[in-house]
Amino acid sequence: MASIEMIVAARARLRGHARRTPLLSSPFLNEIARRHVFVKAECLQHSGSFKFRGGWSAVSGLDPTVRAKGVIAFSSGNHAQGVALAAKLHGIPSVIIMPSDAPALKIDNTRAFGAEVVLYDRANGDRDAIGARFSAERGLTLIRPFDEPLVIAGQGTTGLEIAEQAEEEGVKSAEVLVPCGGGGLTSGIALALEASAPGFTVRPCEPKDFDDTTRSLSSGRIERNAAMTGTICDAIMTPEPGMITFPILQRLAGAGIVVTDDEALRAMALAFKRLKIVVEPGGAVALAAALFHGEALESDTVIAVTSGGNVEADIFAAALEKYG
């Protein structure tokens, strides 16, 4: 099981490899939100998202003889890049199974990080069968995107940094808003804060119609999303919370917050203008919640994680044109 001890161990393995991303703020954002808003800029992490933490944690945590054979992952993008880069920096091969409709930038980058990318048709392909074949033939180790303790531990290092950086800013209690797909980042941060900043509460943030975690937390059992397409927030379009992540969220997280695609685009434009960072739609939902869903928030201070910045230039330009 994922635990604070595993997160602390992951931090030691990540030291000198992952980036301690900055905690940013702007008086203009405080004014919009009518509270103090800090932004944990994980879009500035290596590979352009927090996923590098989990990828590095998992790859570095493998037995060396197992690791040497290589790793395999399924991902529409950010996990792919995080694992591929971690594998490359460890000098081992990686195979990444990606849906053929994943953003071109994410496919290109995954290849550029040295991975063998295998595309499948999201509607008709059987990605599990493809993955099983590769794993069996080459002895690759599967790195799951979120329901994997080593991955959750890696993502949880973000939470240890948030606790340290919030203390440097004199923040004693806050809601920590986290973009939530399968819940690896959210549950990792929740575990880290439970141990190191007990005055902090994690709040999962999701796009409208893909609010499986919000509904699951509300009903007390795992709920699925109706569709697997239909939001620009591709990074956090998962079918349902994980078997490992959900119990952690049930125990530690506050209620979920749901934002619209348009609110995510507006948050991207404000992050551009006020923080000078590039955030992708799925990475912007927590900032959108901080800025536009004050009615759902309780604390004077919120810390929003901007979890990734791997967005195509045309989508970013469109967000600026509409809301810049």
Added chain:
Amino acid sequence: MASIEMIVAARARLRGHARRTPLLSSPFLNEIARRHVFVKAECLQHSGSFKFRGGWSAVSGLDPTVRAKGVIAFSSGNHAQGVALAAKLHGIPSVIIMPSDAPALKIDNTRAFGAEVVLYDRANGDRDAIGARFSAERGLTLIRPFDEPLVIAGQGTTGLEIAEQAEEEGVKSAEVLVPCGGGGLTSGIALALEASAPGFTVRPCEPKDFDDTTRSLSSGRIERNAAMTGTICDAIMTPEPGMITFPILQRLAGAGIVVTDDEALRAMALAFKRLKIVVEPGGAVALAAALFHGEALESDTVIAVTSGGNVEADIFAAALEKYG
């Protein structure tokens, strides 16, 4: 005179107020440059540029009774915002004299930081007369944009951080490429590196046709630019090197590097794609030099300062459309 002792003192005054901006990198940028490229992301500084350091240093360095009366500055944008925000955070009034053709974002932000903005016509107005009248009437202290030891000392704190962060990365020697207008940032960094990282050489970077520092370093005397308009790099369009900054650069800086506006736009698009940061044209000239002017570089490792990110959404979107 500006000195390392003043920079160290400025660092103490800036602690807890200015941000220690991250040193970023990307394997993709290394590949383009065919050398190691690090980016000191001063666009993530408060007020969106390094100018907050100099503004804070100058305002905090004033005698309290003098400071209480307020400050005044001339600026087309980034110095304006840096001084206005530093004044606001000190609880004192500021008057900023800006040309009426300065970017609207910069004028708006300066006002939003609480400054009284006075616009003048760059072609026919006499900004010095306007400034003198305000200063005399209200007892305001003028904060010069670069030819002022307290300001140079503040900008120089960037150099102390570069030395520390380069050491953390195991870098022993490098060329440090700095966008250069009047030379406050470049000379401040040069002084800091002379004392704390003697294997490092500062290289001023300028836009084509506004290469007064490059030409002045080459001829050994202060040379002026022919025009005061005609580049998108508005942040570093100064008529000539400063009386205080130039002798420092003559003693410590390597040759200047000149880039085109198009190269600056390409660097902006690559900073978007590979580093997830927003850089304005004038702030991107050093990164452009790192990426596209290898012929002018000598070291295996370069550190490019991206000095500001205060760019209008439409200019940024145009850069992405052209080069994204």
